[in-house]
Amino acid sequence: MSACAPRNGALARYSEFAFAHFSMAMVHVARNELSVAERVLREGAAIQDRQLGRRQRLPSSGLHWLLGCARLRQGDVDEALREFDRELDHARSNYVYAQEYALASQVGRGFAFISRGACDAARDSFRAVLDEQPGHARAHLGLARVAGAGTRDHEMEAALSLAERAIAELDKGGRIAEAAVTRACAFVLRGHADGAVRQLEELLTDAPTAFAGWTIPVEPLLEPLGQSPGFARVLIRLADRAG
Numbered sequence: 594m595s596a597c598a599p600r601n602g603a604l605a606r607y608s609e610f611a612f613a614h615f616s617m618a619m620v621h622v623a624r625n626e627l628s629v630a631e632r633v634l635r636e637g638a639a640i641q642d643r644q645l646g647r648r649q650r651l652p653s654s655g656l657h658w659l660l661g662c663a664r665l666r667q668g669d670v671d672e673a674l675r676e677f678d679r680e681l682d683h684a685r686s687n688y689v690y691a692q693e694y695a696l697a698s699q700v701g702r703g704f705a706f707i708s709r710g711a712c713d714a715a716r717d718s719f720r721a722v723l724d725e726q727p728g729h730a731r732a733h734l735g736l737a738r739v740a741g742a743g744t745r746d747h748e749m750e751a752a753l754s755l756a757e758r759a760i761a762e763l764d765k766g767g768r769i770a771e772a773a774v775t776r777a778c779a780f781v782l783r784g785h786a787d788g789a790v791r792q793l794e795e796l797l798t799d800a801p802t803a804f805a806g807w808t809i810p811v812e813p814l815l816e817p818l819g820q821s822p823g824f825a826r827v828l829i830r831l832a833d834r835a836g
Contacts, residue, residue, distance in 0.1 A: 612653050614640070619659070623807040623835035625828055627663045634660040638676075641683065654683055655694040661701050662811040670705050677701045696722050696729060703735045704813040712739050730759035730775045734814060737782050753779060770796060770805035778814035789815070790823035797830045806831055 614637025621630035638656040661676030677698040684695035703718035716739050722732035733756035740748035756779055763772035773796035780789035796806050809815060809831055818824035 613637075615653065615656055615659065618656075619804070619807050620835050622659070622663065622810055624832040625810045627667060627810070631660060631663050634663065638679070642679070654691045655680070655697075657683070658694045658698045658701065659811075661698065661705075662808070665701065665705055665708070665813065666811040666816070668708075670708050673705045674702060677705065696726060697731075700729070700731045700735060701813075703732070704738075707735075707738060707742065707813075712742055715739050728759045728762055730756050730763060730771075731778070733759055734775065734778050734782065737779075738814065741782060749782075753782060770800055773800075774806055774809060774812060778812060781814050781817055786818055786821055787823065789818060790821060790827060793827045794823070794830070797827065797834060803834055805834075807835065 614633050618630040618633040618637065621627070621633065634656050637653070638660055641653045641656045644653060657676045657680035661673045661680065664676060665673035680698040681695050683691050699718050699722045703715040703722075706712070706715035706718060716736065719732045719735040719739070722729050723736075726732075733752050737749045737752035737756060740746075740752055756775070760772050760775050760779065763769075763775065773792055777789040777792040777796075780786070780792060793806065793809065800806065810828060815824070
């Protein structure tokens with residue numbers, strides 16, 4: 594069965610099921626087909642917006658976040674920020690995962706600001722996440738990235754230590770795939786590209802579910818691996834798993 598079957602299944606039965614768009618888009622993200630993913634996400638995000646403030650049988654969250662990640666990966670910082678902000682608008686709803694995607698969008702805003710060189714704004718975004726969830730691994734990694742940009746080695750090391758502690762908690766909580774991807778990001782920040790690639794290869798070899806690591810192509814901290822032959826192998830393997 595095709596990984597894109599939801600378009601002919603769930604959507605045929607319930608056209609307002611935005612999560613089907615999210616699932617289909619994730620397949621294309623994993624294949625590094627970002628332009629296709631964006632088209633699907635824009636359709637789903639329009640549904641997500643129509644649901645805001647209404648009681649829904651199948652509420653949705655996260656489409657604006659994922660679209661923001663795709664736009665950021667392709668260098669469109671302005672639109673990425675707009676999409677992250679739209680996801681944050683949904684945080685006031687009580688929909689499933691709304692708060693989780695709001696935090697993820699705040700992290701996304703931080704990395705968007707880094708790409709602009711706006712380190713103070715980036716720092717504020719990451720700290721806002723940590724005010725809500727002190728053990729948020731990606732927010733600690735974001736602060737480490739900001740500190741590294743300013744050559745504040747002591748601050749960078751402190752943030753990395755907190756991130757690695759948070760990653761260990763992800764492992765303990767059974768969130769193995771998330772722990773592996775964030776650990777690879779930590780390797781990148783420490784300048785260990787080979788360690789990052791090895792971590793991702795192990796994830797894609799050992800992970801029991803097909804969804805593991807599907808956001809790897811749009812992870813901001815993995816972007817420096819783009820010219821690595823090892824990372825190219827990771828992307829090929831990931832695309833095969835999403836096929």
